[in-house]
Structures are given as C-alpha cells and as structure tokens.
Amino acid sequence: MTALRQTAVTKAVPLLQALPLAAILIAFFVGPVLLVVAVSFFDYQTWDILIPDFILYNYEILLGSETTYRTYLNTAKLCLLAWFFTLTIGFTIAYFLAFHVRSVPLQIGLFLLCTIPFWTSNIIRTISWIPLLGREGLVNQGLMGVGIVSEPVEWLLYSEFAVILGYVHLYTLFMIVPIFNSMLRIDRAVIEAARDAGASGFQILRHILLPLSKPGMAIGTIFVVALVMGDFFTVDVLGGAKVASVGKTIVNELGYLQYPPAAANAVVLTIVTILLIVALMRIVNIRKEL
Amino acid sequence: MSYRKRSPFSTVYTRRDFVKTTALAGTAAAVSSFPAPFVHAQEAVTLRIAGTGVNAFNELAERALEELGINIEYIVLTSDDVVTRAITQPTSFDMIDSEYWMLAKIVPSGNLKGMDVSRIQYYDDIVPIFTRGELPDGTQMARQGTAPIKVSYLTAEESSTFAEEPTNFMTLIPTVYNADTLGIRPDLINRPIESWAELLNPEFAGKTAILDIPSIGIMDAAMVCESLGEIQYGDKGNMTRDEIDRTMAILTQAKRDGQFRAFWKEFNESVTLMASGEVVIQSMWSPAVTAVRQQGVPCVYQPLREGYRAWASGLGIPSHLSGRQLDAAYEFINWYLSGWVGAFLNRQGYYTAVLSTARENMTENEWNFWMEGEPAAEPIVSPTGTVIEEPGAVRDGGSFWERMGAVACWNSVMDEDRYMVRKWNEFIAA
Numbered sequence: 001m002t003a004l005r006q007t008a009v010t011k012a013v014p015l016l017q018a019l020p021l022a023a024i025l026i027a028f029f030v031g032p033v034l035l036v037v038a039v040s041f042f043d044y045q046t047w048d049i050l051i052p053d054f055i056l057y058n059y060e061i062l063l064g065s066e067t068t069y070r071t072y073l074n075t076a077k078l079c080l081l082a083w084f085f086t087l088t089i090g091f092t093i094a095y096f097l098a099f100h101v102r103s104v105p106l107q108i109g110l111f112l113l114c115t116i117p118f119w120t121s122n123i124i125r126t127i128s129w130i131p132l133l134g135r136e137g138l139v140n141q142g143l144m145g146v147g148i149v150s151e152p153v154e155w156l157l158y159s160e161f162a163v164i165l166g167y168v169h170l171y172t173l174f175m176i177v178p179i180f181n182s183m184l185r186i187d188r189a190v191i192e193a194a195r196d197a198g199a200s201g202f203q204i205l206r207h208i209l210l211p212l213s214k215p216g217m218a219i220g221t222i223f224v225v226a227l228v229m230g231d232f233f234t235v236d237v238l239g240g241a242k243v244a245s246v247g248k249t250i251v252n253e254l255g256y257l258q259y260p261p262a263a264a265n266a267v268v269l270t271i272v273t274i275l276l277i278v279a280l281m282r283i284v285n286i287r288k289e290l
Numbered sequence: 291m292s293y294r295k296r297s298p299f300s301t302v303y304t305r306r307d308f309v310k311t312t313a314l315a316g317t318a319a320a321v322s323s324f325p326a327p328f329v330h331a332q333e334a335v336t337l338r339i340a341g342t343g344v345n346a347f348n349e350l351a352e353r354a355l356e357e358l359g360i361n362i363e364y365i366v367l368t369s370d371d372v373v374t375r376a377i378t379q380p381t382s383f384d385m386i387d388s389e390y391w392m393l394a395k396i397v398p399s400g401n402l403k404g405m406d407v408s409r410i411q412y413y414d415d416i417v418p419i420f421t422r423g424e425l426p427d428g429t430q431m432a433r434q435g436t437a438p439i440k441v442s443y444l445t446a447e448e449s450s451t452f453a454e455e456p457t458n459f460m461t462l463i464p465t466v467y468n469a470d471t472l473g474i475r476p477d478l479i480n481r482p483i484e485s486w487a488e489l490l491n492p493e494f495a496g497k498t499a500i501l502d503i504p505s506i507g508i509m510d511a512a513m514v515c516e517s518l519g520e521i522q523y524g525d526k527g528n529m530t531r532d533e534i535d536r537t538m539a540i541l542t543q544a545k546r547d548g549q550f551r552a553f554w555k556e557f558n559e560s561v562t563l564m565a566s567g568e569v570v571i572q573s574m575w576s577p578a579v580t581a582v583r584q585q586g587v588p589c590v591y592q593p594l595r596e597g598y599r600a601w602a603s604g605l606g607i608p609s610h611l612s613g614r615q616l617d618a619a620y621e622f623i624n625w626y627l628s629g630w631v632g633a634f635l636n637r638q639g640y641y642t643a644v645l646s647t648a649r650e651n652m653t654e655n656e657w658n659f660w661m662e663g664e665p666a667a668e669p670i671v672s673p674t675g676t677v678i679e680e681p682g683a684v685r686d687g688g689s690f691w692e693r694m695g696a697v698a699c700w701n702s703v704m705d706e707d708r709y710m711v712r713k714w715n716e717f718i719a720a
Contacts (some may be wrong), residue, residue, distance in 0.1 A: 047398035048709040049377060067716040096630070136567045156494055158552050158568070240552030241502055242545065244719040252718060255370035256504060256711045257377070 010084035023029065033270075040263035049257050056176035067244075072272070074244045078160065078235075079228045082167035086224050087217060094216070095209070097176075098183035109121025114176055117169070126166050126237050133157040133165075133238075158240030166234040170228055182216030183209070218284040222277055229273045300525065318517045329695075335568025335618040336361040340376070341387025343412055344577070344603065345466050345635055349673065358625055360618050369503050376401055380608045386413050389603045391436040391505050393461050397450055397604040403607045404444035409620045410629040414643045420464045420602070421694050422454060425695060426645075435509060435527025435637035435702030438464065438602045448609070457475060462604030463623050464643040466635050469598035470692040472573030473564060477588045486596050488571060490544050499563050499572035500541075502553035504714040505635055509599045510573045517596045527702040538713045542720045553718060564589055576639040579686070584676060591686040597698030598687075604643075636660050637673050641690060663689030 040058055043051040062068050075131065101107045117125060132138050133156040140152040155161055194204050208230070232247035241248070246269050253262035334355070339346070343366035350364035367375060375382060380401035388396065389667045396402055418424045423439030425429050425683060431437060443453040444461055452461075474483050479494075489498055489510070501507050507660050515537050517672040523533055543548065551569045554560045560583045563569045574591065577612055583588040605626065607619050625631070632648025643650050649657055657662040663685055670679035688691045704710055 025647070044708070046395055046703065050319065061712070067719050071719045097720055121701050130566075133567050169338070207403070240499075240550075241555070241718065242550060242553055249715060249719050252502075255374075256715065257374055258708070258711060260713075263714070 005055055005229060022063050022168065030093055034261045038267055039260055042260040042263075044258060047260055058261045058270075062268065071244045071246055072247055075229060075246045078163060078167070078243075079225055082171065082228050083166050083221060083224050085164065085168045085197045086172045086175045087103075090220060091179055091213070091217070092170050094171075094176050094179040094213075097180055097211065098186075111180065114173055118173065122170060123233065124233050125170060129162065129166060129169075129238060130157065131164055139247050143287065157238065158242065160239070160243055162238040163235055163243050166226075166238045167228055167231075170234065171224050174223035175217070178219040178223075180214035181214050182213040186212045212242070214284050215286050218280060218286050219281060225280075229276075242279065299692045331484070334359050334361050335614055336363060337384045337397060337615065337618055337622060338363045338365055338382075339385045339387050339605070339649075339658060339704040340365040340367060340372060341603070341684075342367060342372055342385035342389070344575075345387065345640070345674075347634070350400070350631060352635065353630065354625065358618075358621055362622070370715055376608075381610050383608065384496075384615055385612055385622070386606045386608060387465065387603060388462060388606055389601055389701060390438045390441055390462065391601075391701040391703050393441040393452075394571045394695055394707075396437055397441070397444070397452065397461060400448075400450040400655065401609055402444075402447060402461060402681075403609045403611065405463060405607055405620075406447065406456075407460055409624075409625070410460075410463060410630070411624045412644045412647065415646055416464060417641075417643055417645060418629070419694070420643065423529060425691070427489070428470060429695065431694075432597075432600070432697045432699055434525050434698065435700035436505075438467075438604075439702045443500075457628065463627070463690065464602055464604040465626065465640055466640040467600065467615075468576050468603030468640050469600050469687070470573075471594055471598050472571055472592050473560075473579050473582070473685070474590050474592045475564065475567065475570040476590050476600075478557050478567060478570040483518050483571065483592050484595050486510075486594050487517040488542070489514045489573075490549055493545075493551075494571055496551055497568075497570045498550055499554055499560070499569045501557050501573040502718060504705055504711045505707075506599075506601070508534075508537070508704075508714060509572070509701055511698055513596055513599060514592075515540050517594075526699045528708050529706060530706045531706055532714055533711050534706060538717050542717050545717065545720055558717075578637055580672070580678060583678060586674070587667055592686040593693075597696040599694060599701065600694070600697040601701045634673055637671075641694065645690075646714050659683075659685060661690050663687075663692060711719065 039050065041054045043053040043055050043057065045051065054193070080118075097107055097110055101110060130137070134140070135152045135154065135157070137157065139156060140149075143149045143153065190208055191204060194208055199207070230247050232245065232251045233243075235243050235248050236251075239245075246265065248278040249263050250262050250269070253265065319503035319541050337360060341364070343364065344696065346364040346366055350714045351364065354360050354362045354691055365375075367390070369389065372386070372388060373395050376386055376388065376396040378391070380399075386396075386402070387633045393402075402565070412414075413421075418426055419431050420438045420442055423433065423437060429437070433440070441462055443451050443455070443457045444459040445451045445457060447459050449459070453459075467590070472483070472486065472489060478497075488494070489500070491493055500510055508529075509526065512521075512523060512609045515521045516523060516526065519535050520540055521533060523529060529537070550561075552563055553562060554572075557575060557578055560572065560574050563572060564574065564578070565585050565587045566584045574689055577592055579591040588673075597617075605619075611619060627644045627647065629647030629651040632644060633651030633656075635642050636648050636652060637660065639660070641661075645661070649661075652660075655667045656670065659666045659670050659679070664697050666679050667685050668681055669677045670683065672678045
C-alpha cells in the first residue's frame with residue numbers, strides 16, 4: 001500500500017513541477033493561438049467586426065489573391081538577404097572575437113561593445129537612419145560634396161536597401177552571440193592539430209570552424225528569420241510603408257478592423273515560419289550539437 | 291456667386307443675442323456666488339477624451355481645469371485606433387473626439403449616446419453645415435462621401451440608427467472641420483500647380499506621397515482619377531466595386547512605376563516628408579503645412595480647381611456615461627462652443643463650430659486673416675507665440691467661403707467599405 005502510494009507520488013512530482021510553466025504556456029501561448037485560429041474562420045462586416053461563423057472566405061480571399069504570393073515572396077527575399085548579411089558579418093565578428101583577440105578581458109570588452117546599440121530602443125535605432133539616408137541626408141550631402149554624384153541617390157531611403165540595412169543593423173548581434181558561444185567551445189587543440197598536419201587557413205575554416213559553429217549559426221538563423229518574418233516596424237519606417245511584407249499587411253488589416261482576415265494571414269504566416277524552422281532543424285540538429 | 295461679396299460675418303447685435311449674453315452673465319454670477327463648501331465637497335470630475343489629437347492641446351485642458359474644474363485627459367490615437375477603441379472598449383474613455391466618417395462604423399455598435407440638443411447652449415449657432423447640410427448663406431453643401439449631415443442625428447437617445455431628418459439627438463457636437471487639399475513645396479516645383487492630377491504627374495515620380503488611411507486616401511485618389519479624366523464617378527463617396535477596382539488599378543500602376551516616395555499614416559510623418567524634401571507634392575492636413583512653415587521651409591496648401599476634400603470631427607458621449615460625468619461632458623461641450631476654444635483652434639487654421647463666439651475672442655486682424663482671407667495687417671502669431679505670417683500674407687485658398695464653398699467631397703465610409711479596404715491593403719502591399 002505504502003509502496004503504491006510512493007510510486008504515485010514519485011510519478012506526480014515531475015508533473016507538478018512542470019505544471020506552472022505548462023499553465024503559463026497554455027494561458028498565454030496556446031490559448032491565444034487557438035483563438036487566432038478560431039477567429040480566422042469568422043465572418044465580419046464594417047459595422048460588426050466579429051461574427052462567429054465557420055467560413056473559408058478569409059482563406060479563399062487570401063490564397064486566391066496574387067498580392068499574397070507576391071508579398072510572401074518579397075518577405076522571403078528580405079529574409080534571405082537579411083539572413084545572408086547578418087550571418088556573414090556575425091560570423092566574421094565572432095571569429096575575430098574568439099580567435100584573434102587573445103586576452104579574455106579584451107574579448108569581453110569588445111563583446112560588450114557589440115551590445116552598445118542595444119542600449120537604445122529598436123524604434124530609435126531604426127528612425128535614426130532617416131536623417132542619414134534621406135534625399136537631403138548626410139550620406140547624400142557627403143557624396144555630392146565630394147562630387148561622386150550630382151543628383152541625390154534616391155534608393156538609399158524608403159527602399160528595400162534601407163529595410164535590409166535596418167535589419168542587418170538591428171539583428172546582427174543575434175548572430176554574433178550564439179556563434180561566438182559555439183566558437184568558444186571549440187577545442188583549440190583541434191585547430192593546432194590541423195595546422196600541424198599542414199591544413200591551410202581556409203581548410204581549417206571549411207572543415208573545422210564551420211561545422212563546429214553550426215549550432216550557433218542555426219540558433220542565430222532562427223532568431224533572424226523569426227524576427228524578419230514577423231517585422232512590420234522596420235519595413236514601415238525605412239521602407240516608407242511601401243515595401244511589401246506580410247507583417248505589415250497584418251498590421252494594416254488590424255488597423256482597418258478586419259480581424260478575421262488578419263487572423264487568417266497570421267495563421268498562414270505562423271505555418272510558413274514553423275515550416276522554415278523545421279526545415280532548418282533537419283539540417284542541423286541543435287539539441288544534439290549543444 | 292454673389293454671397294462672396296458680402297461679408298458673412300458682419301454680426302449685427304440682435305436683441306436675442308443681448309438677452310442670451312446677459313443670461314449667460316447671470317448664470318456665471320449665480321455659479322460663482324454658490325456656497326463654497328458645496329463646491330469643495332466634491333472632487334473634480336475627470337473626462338478621458340479619446341481622439342486623433344487634431345485638437346488635443348494642453349492649453350485647452352489647462353484652461354478647462356481653470357474655468358470649469360474639469361480634468362481633461364487626452365488619449366491620443368491613430369484614426370484607425372479611435373474606431374477600434376470605440377467599438378471594442380467604449381468604457382476606456384468618457385468622451386470621444388471622432389471624425390464624422392468614423393460614425394458609420396461606430397454608431398451601429400450602439401456605443402454612442404445621442405446628445406440632447408436642448409442641453410447644448412449654442413445649438414442654434416452651430417454652423418448649418420452640421421445641422422442642415424448647408425453653408426450659412428443657404429447653399430447646399432457637397433454631399434459626396436460621409437457628409438456630416440448624413441450622420442449628425444440619431445433616431446433616439448439610445449439608438450444605433452441615423453435619422454434622415456434633424457432630431458433632438460446629435461451623434462457628435464462639431465468641434466473642428468476643414469477643407470483639405472494637396473501640400474506642395476513651391477521652391478522645389480517652381481511652377482503653378484492647379485489640379486489634383488499633378489499627384490500622379492510623372493514629372494514628380496518618386497517625389498509624391500499619399501496618406502494611408504483608406505477612408506481618406508481613397509477620396510484623394512478619387513479626386514486625382516476624376517481630374518485625370520480616367521474615371522467618371524457616380525458618387526466618389528460611395529463607389530461601386532468597378533469604380534474601386536479601376537481607381538486602385540491606376541494607383542497600383544503608379545506605385546509600380548515608382549510614383550510614390552512613401553505613404554504616411556500620422557500627421558508628423560507628413561511633416562517630416564515635406565520638410566526634408568523627400569516629397570514635393572502630397573496629401574496633407576492644414577496644421578502640417580503650418581508645422582513645415584514653422585521650420586522655415588516654404589510650403590503651400592495649394593487650392594486646386596476640382597475643389598477640396600473636407601473632413602469634420604466632433605465630441606461624442608459613449609453610452610456608459612452617467613451622473614456627474616455626463617453633466618460635466620455637457621458642461622465641457624458648452625464651454626467648448628463658447629468662444630475661447632473656437633478662437634484658439636481658428637488660429638491653427640481649422641474652422642470651428644460656432645463662429646460668432648470664436649470671433650469675439652479673436653482680434654480683428656486675426657479674424658480677417660483666418661476667416662475672411664484678407665491680407666494680414668499685422669504679424670500673425672500661432673497659439674504658441676511664434677510669428678507664422680508676416681503682414682501682407684494671405685491664407686492659402688482664401689476665405690472660409692471660398693474654401694468651404696468649394697468642397698467637392700467628404701472623407702467617407704462606403705457601402706462597399708469591406709471591399710474597398712481589402713483592395714486598398716492590396717495596393718499598399720503591391
């Protein structure tokens with residue numbers, strides 16, 4: 001009898017321990033997501049914004065419109081470019097910090113330096129590009145002053161270039177941190193051994209550093225992809241509200257009180273993002289590598 | 291056109307006015323001689339006003355506290371958010387500062403209380419644009435779009451239906467209204483601009499902007515398409531699906547051709563776009579033009595031959611308000627119409643609901659400049675004290691009559707609103 005109770009208690013303990021987190025996740029994550037899914041099947045009118053119903057209208061309109069595919073394609077393009085640049089820059093900086101800087105205090109000092117931009121808010125960091133890139137901005141004044149161009153360069157602001165620049169500025173740190181972390185775990189002896197065996201710098205990079213930093217790169221990629229896929233602010237401010245992105249479309253729909261189509265759009269966006277991340281997990285098994 | 295010749299504001303003091311003024315003075319005296327302990331026994335009432343901020347000014351709130359003992363708290367939101375709040379969280383505010391087109395969305399929710407006009411002291415003096423759909427001289431006001439008269443009255447105090455004819459229950463008491471047009475940078479354009487069609491002129495490719503609030507942006511777009519001769523609308527303010535499709539096709543093509551530099555949603559964004567020279571011609575609101583000029587940048591609110599797109603906003607009372615707060619709301623509205631606020635807002639370039647009381651609070655020079663369209667005799671000073679116009683300057687577009695008389699349409703919520711908004715969103719994303 002006591003033994004039986006004992007096992008019951010032992011079984012219950014881990015469940016109880018998991019309960020607080022589970023409750024929070026159910027209340028603040030699973031619940032809202034289910035609500036969004038439910039609303040995406042609702043009907044709506046201008047004067048009655050939520051009419052409980054089960055209709056496919058919102059999905060039909062969404063998936064039947066050419067604009068949707070164009071928008072997703074454009075978001076994917078922004079995502080790919082932002083990913084490429086943050087990864088390249090993030091990897092280079094992490095490599096410099098992990099292998100070139102020998103003293104630990106200097107390493108930590110430089111690493112903290114990378115985080116300085118994060119002392120101000122995302123919004124301010126985004127907006128501060130405007131006086132720099134505008135038609136009468138600093139960059140254009142500089143270029144014209146030196147005589148490189150005679151007319152202001154238009155594509156610097158309110159363009160995809162500006163949006164990607166904003167993303168790279170905002171999100172490179174999300175690459176640096178996990179990659180730097182992965183690189184610090186690489187056993188220096190392995191690199192020395194490779195060098196002793198006559199490997200060139202490129203071979204070391206290709207066969208040792210890249211494979212062993214993969215988990216860091218994968219984690220950084222998840223951050224950047226998720227942030228860019230859901231972004232609407234940077235696109236709005238640096239794209240002059242005219243660069244298409246899914247997040248921006250959803251925000252517009254919410255603004256126009258079209259909740260059910262916004263919900264349908266959000267569901268599709270969530271599915272696409274999850275698929276992207278699942279595909280990524282297939283390439284790199286993060287749990288194993290950690 | 292003879293009405294433009296005579297001055298509409300030459301007020302003749304009638305016996306009625308006299309009686310009214312004396313009665314007012316009497317009331318004021320009665321209030322101030324009220325036993326003080328009674329006044330002190332009650333805490334000051336607080337009214338939270340949700341609105342777009344076009345007429346949310348600290349000066350106004352301070353004055354209301356001083357004169358009425360009412361705490362005014364502004365909740366400043368974007369146009370879209372005002373509608374959302376009014377429909378989904380009507381108890382989160384005590385008064386709403388709403389645009390008239392928003393009513394088409396808000397009133398069906400039943401969240402707005404009809405205001406008893408017998409409690410509005412200056413009701414008879416409100417500009418007839420709102421009470422009869424006419425200009426003060428009796429000419430019919432443009433009715434394309436959500437003209438205020440279409441949504442000014444409710445069938446009953448608790449009602450979610452608009453009344454066809456004036457009743458005793460008003461949806462909003464008008465506060466400010468204006469005739470909007472395109473803003474331009476004359477120094478960067480260097481030639482006369484006379485038509486809405488110029489917004490899509492390839493000459494300004496990459497240097498134009500349009501506002502991204504569907505109910506307003508679609509009307510600017512319609513003015514442009516009509517003036518280009520591309521589309522003849524039955525009613526710009528209530529388009530058919532076909533008209534919407536054709537309008538959005540023209541805009542989308544222009545967007546793909548790089549006509550637009552940006553889209554803006556917020557007043558300040560339009561100021562930045564214009565002042566920085568990113569755009570040279572765009573949709574704009576009158577105080578934004580003033581704000582650009584205050585930075586020393588030339589900017590003109592250009593009158594165009596096809597006329598103006600008008601808007602109006604007013605104060606409304608949500609259904610949940612009762613007791614002392616309800617009384618305070620009426621008191622605040624009566625104070626609002628009594629002159630000081632009207633003068634304050636007229637000096638921003640807006641027009642206000644009761645012109646006669648506003649006039650009493652403005653100097654001759656100010657009145658002539660802002661309302662009569664005459665050259666300034668002395669420097670024109672903004673409410674914050676900066677000189678915004680030198681002597682000799684004339685208001686863009688001229689007098690109240692020339693501007694309000696040339697209104698072609700109003701900001702609008704159409705029958706096909708759901709379709710239009712979806713198409714608009716596709717245009718923004720295209």
